Amino acid sequence: MRTLAAFRAYRPTTVDRITQALAADSSSYLLKGPRGCGADELLGAIAQALVGTCGGCGQCPSCRAVADGEHPDVLWAQGEQHKSVPVEELRRIVRFASLAPAQARYRVVVIPDIDTLRLTFPVILKALEEPPTATKWLLSAALIGAELAPVASRCLTVELEAPSDSEVWDRFREYKLEPSELLIRWTRRRLDRVELFARLTDAERYLSTYEELPGLIRDDARWCMELVHRLTPEDLGSVSASEEIIQCGLEILVASHADSGDWLRRAARASTSLKLHLPIQVVLAELILRSG
Ligand SMILES: [Zn+2]
Incomplete structure (x- = not known):
């Protein structure tokens, strides 16, 4: 403290x-x-x-x-x-x-x-x-x-x-982390996100998977189950922390694919389910499955 x-x-x-x-x-x-x-x-x-x-x-x-x-x-x-x-x-x-x-x-x-x-x-x-x-x-x-x-x-x-960027930066250093530009950007000047990212063994991989999600699905839809796995951190230990990292992922997805109405709709639907605290598998299914 x-x-x-x-x-x-x-x-x-x-x-x-x-x-x-x-x-x-x-x-x-x-x-x-x-x-x-x-x-x-x-x-x-x-x-x-x-x-x-x-x-x-x-x-x-x-x-x-x-x-x-x-x-x-x-x-x-x-x-x-x-x-x-x-x-x-x-x-x-x-x-x-x-x-x-x-x-x-x-x-x-x-x-x-x-x-x-x-x-x-x-x-x-x-x-x-x-x-x-x-x-x-x-x-x-x-x-x-x-x-x-x-x-x-x-x-x-x-x-x-x-917090200022330098405060965020120093907070990462207190966790003995050298943050990448990606981590700094998606911390969005929030110290609770610094703590969240620090608890993940591979925060960057989660964040970049959301960024690349539309491409990953287009390449091979059979990867869906594998994707659910890659979008769900297992080492956070609490539902609220898992929800927060998924919320962060949705923000990244929306920002990275702002020109795609389909992905914006999927992200909005998943975000609503997340706010209602529906099971994380449901949230990810809404994100990954085709809206039809
Ligand atoms: Zn004292």
Whole structure:
């Protein structure tokens, strides 16, 4: 987990905004920035700064406890990636937020991706409105729709910038990777994609297979089963990570074959199925099989 000081080397404006917001001593903060901009890490860095006497050094026992999810005064909402935090978990958060800190100056509640709380946010609204003086709420979102305006209006909003190319580059290097131009381009300045690509043993092969898909099928349609295999990473370990790499592949396919109505339709259909979390085999079948 990067500290605020480490982030400052790449995005000084973002960190200045956060520092100013913290000085304003609001009870709740909303970090708003594009997907993959590192909002989760920034939430963690702010939590470290709020509960430690060090200002968030990243090294002391308090900071390490925050990073390991073991600090008694910091509660991270538990939910699956890109899915809504369950209502029972939100109730647990409200109870936690109502208590006095055990050790630190503040109790800190962290809820990333509140865009997923469109239906359940009323559970936290009252607690957010009238927090005990020693409780801080840290939220993040990529998009705030009209439904979430009541949450946003109760928070001090801090706008985050996307990472620069050099930040993306350095992030690859932290994973001991020398990224190709293809990887850099399809990271689309998202740190979550850097992490995703770093987890694949052969990310470039997946990305270039999507680029070449129409040609591969034209050459020999009997390769379809083999293609499904080549388009489905096996070493990611989670459905959401597999979905994300396929989503990235669809973006590549659309960008590489923007002049083909047939492939645009196939990609759009597959993308819809992916968003509905249909099985990955169904998504790929829609992509590969001829639309007729
Ligand atoms: Zn520290």
